[in-house]
Amino acid sequence: MSDPELQTFRAEVRAWLEANAPPEIRQPHAETCFAGRRWPYSADQRLWLDRMSARGWTTPTWPREYGGAELSPQQAHVLDQELARLGARKPVENQGVWMLGPALLEYGDEEQKRRHLPPISSGELRWCQGYSEPGAGSDLASLQCRGVQDGDDLIITGSKIWTSHADQCDWIFALVRTEPDAPQHSGISFVLIDMSLPGVSTRPIRLLNGERHFCQTFFDEVRVPLTNVVGGRGRGWSVAKYLLQHERSQIGGAGGASRALGNETLVQYARRLLGDEALAADPRLRQDIIDEQIDSWALEIWMERTRDLAVARQLSSTASSGLKVFGTELAKRRSEIVLAVAGDDGLEAGARASHAWLGWPMSTVGGGTTEIQLNIIAKRELGLPQG
Numbered sequence: 001m002s003d004p005e006l007q008t009f010r011a012e013v014r015a016w017l018e019a020n021a022p023p024e025i026r027q028p029h030a031e032t033c034f035a036g037r038r039w040p041y042s043a044d045q046r047l048w049l050d051r052m053s054a055r056g057w058t059t060p061t062w063p064r065e066y067g068g069a070e071l072s073p074q075q076a077h078v079l080d081q082e083l084a085r086l087g088a089r090k091p092v093e094n095q096g097v098w099m100l101g102p103a104l105l106e107y108g109d110e111e112q113k114r115r116h117l118p119p120i121s122s123g124e125l126r127w128c129q130g131y132s133e134p135g136a137g138s139d140l141a142s143l144q145c146r147g148v149q150d151g152d153d154l155i156i157t158g159s160k161i162w163t164s165h166a167d168q169c170d171w172i173f174a175l176v177r178t179e180p181d182a183p184q185h186s187g188i189s190f191v192l193i194d195m196s197l198p199g200v201s202t203r204p205i206r207l208l209n210g211e212r213h214f215c216q217t218f219f220d221e222v223r224v225p226l227t228n229v230v231g232g233r234g235r236g237w238s239v240a241k242y243l244l245q246h247e248r249s250q251i252g253g254a255g256g257a258s259r260a261l262g263n264e265t266l267v268q269y270a271r272r273l274l275g276d277e278a279l280a281a282d283p284r285l286r287q288d289i290i291d292e293q294i295d296s297w298a299l300e301i302w303m304e305r306t307r308d309l310a311v312a313r314q315l316s317s318t319a320s321s322g323l324k325v326f327g328t329e330l331a332k333r334r335s336e337i338v339l340a341v342a343g344d345d346g347l348e349a350g351a352r353a354s355h356a357w358l359g360w361p362m363s364t365v366g367g368g369t370t371e372i373q374l375n376i377i378a379k380r381e382l383g384l385p386q387g
């Protein structure tokens with residue numbers, strides 16, 4: 001698309017968003033909408049989701065027949081920029097949009113795409129991820145949850161752990177061992193499971209800060225049709241790895257935004273809270289803020305490249321691992337600065353600054369730990385010998 005065409009597109013997007021984004025969605029600290037049948041939508045969230053989904057802008061680069069708008073990467077980026085300019089939240093953010101959708105587009109058969117992609121795009125269904133098990137985290141391929149074929153079905157038994165928000169989700173994509181005698185990575189299937197089926201249950205895990213982010217998810221002889229296996233029986237490892245690339249890019253990219261800052265930059269925030277005189281007297285803090293700003297710009301450029309690679313289906317595991325490490329470490333560093341600037345006020349229970357500071361270290365674990373990402377880069381990108 002030429003520059004003038006892109007400018008025309010930007011003007012159209014801007015006018016439409018200004019006319020259609022409800023007031024609540026434009027608040028600096030508006031709540032993320034994770035959507036799905038169990039989500040307690042506010043009136044504005046529902047309206048925003050319906051309006052954006054009708055245009056295909058909840059999943060803008062997806063094909064139209066699956067709920068998207070077939071925007072080019074540049075157009076999708078313009079949409080993101082215009083949403084940010086308005087301070088508007090995205091209408092739906094969840095693991096279906098970020099992770100399962102791209103994996104289904106790549107590995108799903110036509111029937112699976114037609115059935116599962118539109119309800120992700122419209123926000124009707126919310127998905128969770130059943131990868132980790134009590135004995136399989138970093139060493140994911142040692143998973144034991146098993147699926148035994150019975151006629152046209154798989155009977156699934158086992159449990160998953162650290163399933164984010166499983167008790168609020170409608171479906172789960174899970175890794176299941178279907179060929180116990182095959183080599184470790186070959187006997188795994190990627191299965192789509194309706195959480196309302198008999199035998200599926202969840203038990204929330206309460207965290208130290210009182211939140212209930214995770215669940216343990218149990219499968220007790222759950223009967224799932226073989227048509228719900230994505231990418232072929234016993235070939236789920238490739239699907240799983242592809243999905244992880246999108247998960248890691250998404251987690252890394254999220255390090256570019258700070259909910260604790262709302263619509264402010266770190267510079268604006270520090271100037272507002274401390275005043276220029278105090279800031280001028282603290283060269284160490286100024287240096288930290290400058291480093292954060294430069295790295296935030298670098299992350300933006302990295303994300304733009306990652307988006308292009310993803311749409312061109314050329315995203316590599318090392319690119320997404322690198323983005324995850326860089327983005328999450330940056331966010332962790334930023335949350336420390338935000339807390340330092342906020343001082344005692346930031347430590348108050350419920351304060352955004354302390355919440356972000358406590359929360360970001362989790363992102364260096366979820367989706368695979370920093371150590372594992374560095375191992376991937378060391379092996380695949382640098383060719384370093386493994387210990």
Ligand SMILES: Cc1cc2nc3c(=O)[nH]c(=O)nc-3n(C[C@H](O)[C@H](O)[C@H](O)COP(=O)(O)OP(=O)(O)OC[C@H]3O[C@@H](n4cnc5c(N)ncnc54)[C@H](O)[C@@H]3O)c2cc1C
Pocket residue numbers: 128129130131132133136137138139160161162163164362363365366367368369370371372375
């Ligand atoms: C916020 C968050 C959300 C999550 N959401 C989900 C979810 O929705 N679904 C899901 O399935 N899972 C989820 N997880 C689980 C996550 O994927 C695992 O916690 C992660 O893969 C690490 O596994 P583990 O906890 O078993 O740690 P372990 O694998 O036991 O690792 C323990 C420590 O040892 C290190 N280590 C392990 N192996 C190596 C190695 N070879 N080289 C160097 N160091 C190593 C690790 O880096 C880590 O520091 C989530 C986790 C978090 C924190």
